[in-house]
Amino acid sequence: MFSESLPSTAPNADADLSHQSEPFRRIATEIGHVLVGQQQLVHRMLIGLLTGGHLLIEGVPGLAKTTAVASLAKSIQTGFQRLQFTPDLLPADLIGTQVYRPQDQSFVVQKGPIFSNLILADEINRAPAKVQSALLEAMQERQVTIGGETFPLEEPFLVMATQNPVEQEGTYALPEAQTDRFLLKVIVDYPDREEELQILRRMSKTAPKFEISPVTSPEEIMRARSQVDNVHLDPKIEGYIVDLVMATRRPAAYGLNLDGLIQFGASPRASINLALAAKANAFLQGRGYVLPEDVQELALDVMRHRVAITYEAEAEERTSESIIGEILQGVAVP
Template sequence: MNELNEHAEFLSDAELSEAAKQQRHLTERIAHASSPFREIVTQINHVLVGQSHLVDRMLIGLLTGGHLLIEGVPGLAKTTAVASLAKAINTGFQRLQFTPDLLPADLIGTQVYRPQDQTFVVQKGPIFSNLVLADEINRAPAKVQSALLEAMQEHQVTIGSETFPLPEPFLVMATQNPVEQEGTYALPEAQTDRFMLKVIVDYPNREEELLILRRMGKTGTKLEVDAVASPEDILAARTLLDEIRVDEKVEGYIVDLVMATRRPKAYGLELDGLIQFGGSPRATINLTLAARAAAFLAGRAYVLPTDVRSIALDVLRHRVMITYEAEAEDLTSESIVQQILDHIPAP
């Protein structure tokens, strides 16, 4: 839905001409600013087979500054995808292997005493990077998870009495294994809500598996990724997101989707007793930002309902907590969100 066409009948010819000119100019700027992202995808595809959904969500996270929780069994190239993204934009990258004995200081840094001048100096931790891969985040204890919380939400870290800003762009991409639960610490709701998107990584299909075999089934195979973008390109693209138009009807659609997770009965959904609590206002904000980013990557200056629908499952699946009754009926938060998407009509 093009907002300009939607309200054309209320505009004079001069106003319509000026609005069309502004939208055309914005579209041209978006096309120019989004070209590095297309180059990034090309470079990642030199290394990664399939996983286009994951790559698209990583770019949306980069554009919006929203963090990703990536869930999938081992061996699906989650780490490779994040490392390839860092190389393609020529920026800092740190991989942190989360373990039960990890301490907050191992993540954010600490104060080190220097006996020669009898002072404490700050030794910054690996969190001070642009792209941070928190591998198997649910293996770290609660203290480490809460230390990561401030960094993700505030983009700053407190060490002792000093607060240090994190470099921009800053993005945390955390992975977790859905199968093996022994020795893990479930992420609390406050932590999962800080992730803009929860992305489920699935197995490749047969054709993709054959391509993986032919590309990687040799000893010594090493595929390289060229740097085709810079952090400045990412930050420049972010400034355009707020200019992408969201029509009132699309805004209403976003609000209805989130409200339906809280009060399903008001929307004619038979989900009584199945939802413990739904999406917070942060879900509404994130869904809007992610839809804007999806429109940007498509080269458009306005958001379509299909942009909202395409990203809604990844934004909402970890924000809808189900009850024991729902579990007894073999329902999941994902299936409930899908019911809501199927029921609420798009404008």
């Protein structure tokens, strides 16, 4: 069993990890001054911040998706840009363009709003594909090319995109090549009754005011990222991650009866991102090693947008979430 081979972790090492993760607990507390509930969303945003992985946040309008991301940005002393995606947005509006200067008869680069640290791509699926694709190089390569010249983006660089469900009118489904660039896809649901009462009492004012103070810096975030790299990932856990991803491609090899339900399985990015997210989850809990529970907690958010189901699955009212849940039940845990 995995529990028999846990790495020996000295108490002072655990204390150091707890100290290193303290800024992220401060961020969560600060966001809580504005946001009611949505602890899972806040936790996933912190994992994205720790790993440098981009987030796709989906939910119907009015669930505070934009508020959550804006609050995260305010709690960090760093650059922030909100981009409202619309059908008439152009790629140049995002990355910038070359501008002619008649006084010296030359072209100069005018950088776009993508040149910041935290980018809120609000309602990303309301823009056409050519604008969505303009994010690809920035998200994957951490650089932007304008007029044949390449400009690196300053770290930390993180895109958090919100979208309404694709069945909503006036939206465009994101292509698979772009959704695969997102570390996590987080589904935001309605608040429960108690949370809704808190929202009503807090927000039912003509001009509600909330102050969020910066509680950490980009330097602290980058230091924490280096600590995440040192979180121990046991070979058994590595094998477990690979088995979960492989089961989305060849479920029969794992004794799963999912024939005809999966159009294509998760890409190798799923394995990489699940390992990174599990390490970040362990770090946030002050642990220097990954447990199977870390992998299980994040597997759905890592893979739901990477597993495409068939028409037969839709006819049976199956979803990628239910199929991934069956895989989590069927693959042996170390």
